[in-house]
Amino acid sequence: MAVPSQSRAKAFWKESEAGAAAKGVAGLPSLADLVEGLKRTVVNIQVTxxxxxxxxxxxxxxxxxxxxxxxxxxxxxxxxxxxxxxxxGLGSGVVISKEGYVLTNNHVVEGADEILVRLPEGQGEYAAKVVGADTTTDLALLKIEPEKELQAAILGDSDRLRVGEWVIAIGNPFGLEHTVTAGIVSAKGRVIGSGPYDDFIQTDASINPGNSGGPLFNLQGEVVGINTAIVATGQGIGFAIPINVAKEELPQLREKGKVTRGWLGV
Structure with a gap:
């Protein structure tokens, strides 16, 4: 009977080096300091x-x-x-300029007779008007008149976002103001058939009713998406509009109140 050799055979699979820690997994960073610096940029939106x-x-x-x-x-x-x-109705938004411009979802404010924006940390509550809206991408730009300059979020580059990166969602789910959840980018360019626009960031950061219009941040504290949809029957499946889409539309929303797109005719 053949006896197996006591010497170790050469492995035909890729094996980690002894004692080597997986890159980027040895210890997850604390998000506390980052969240502390971002929470003043996220607002609660109440509509009537x-x-x-x-x-x-x-x-x-x-x-x-x-x-x-x-x-x-x-x-x-x-x-x-x-x-x-x-x-x-309830929703969320993100301050994008110190003068009081707030970015949110169109479906949060569409058809509203009254819009109130509540600032964090007791900074006050202000009536808001819709400066511009786009039903195609479900984005809306609001304006409030704050008593003093606001802290504005930094808009990042969603094209540079990679699947697997950590992201943070801050919003107002079920009226629970400034709820913070974290997850990863699960996919990019996701098509979900929810309307004329279909190019979403998919994330497993917990997103619930009331989070709509709130920001999705990367670990540099930049807004990379606007949270907009959840899969009602799914767990850990949420979607956000890439912030680069919003950056393309914001000038038109502020100046014209709508987005005009080119079209091809015969």
């Missing part, structure tokens, strides 16, 4: 929409005759007068 309920619908027959049930409903329920009520 006035919604009107219409009267009970009544229909006519094929020859235009009166709905036979109308008298019955009017007897028991009366003539239904339209009623108005307020619908509240």
């Amino acid at each position: 929409k006035k919604v009107q309920t219409g009267p009970l619908p009544f229909f006519r027959g094929p020859r235009g005759e009166k709905d036979p049930f109308r008298d019955f409903f009017e007897r028991f329920f009366g003539d239904q007068v339209p009623k108005e009520f307020e619908q509240k």
Whole structure:
């Protein structure tokens, strides 16, 4: 019977050197100092929409005759007068200039009758107006009139972002102001079929309702994305609009209130 040699055979796989620590994994950095310097750039957005309920619908027959049930409903329920009520919503935003410009998602503020921006650390609450919005990319630019200059976030370069990099999301999920979560970039250029724009950063940093419009930071403290969507049935799957998309649109949003795109015709 053959006896295995006591000498170690040469490995045909790649093996780490003895005692060598994996690059970049030996110890994760504390994010405390970074977050401390960023939190004043993130705002809470509260919106109010006035919604009107219409009267009970009544229909006519094929020859235009009166709905036979109308008298019955009017007897028991009366003539239904339209009623108005307020619908509240929450979102997040990021200060991009010391003068009070705030970047957020269009769907956070679209159709709002009142927009309030609450600054962190008791700096106050201000009425905001929509300076410009783009439904295609779901971005909106707001303006508030602060009593003093604000701390503005630095907009980074999302094209340089790499899959596997650490990112931080700060926002207002479920009304829990300035919640901080961290994760990695899971993918870039992700197509999710949510609308006319499909080129998202995918991250596993926890993103929930209320985070919409909030910033996604890299470890240099730069905004690399605007958080915009989650997969309702998934865990750890969130999406952000690359900040380079926003940087291309911001001049038009401020000057024209909308984004004009070129088109090809025949």
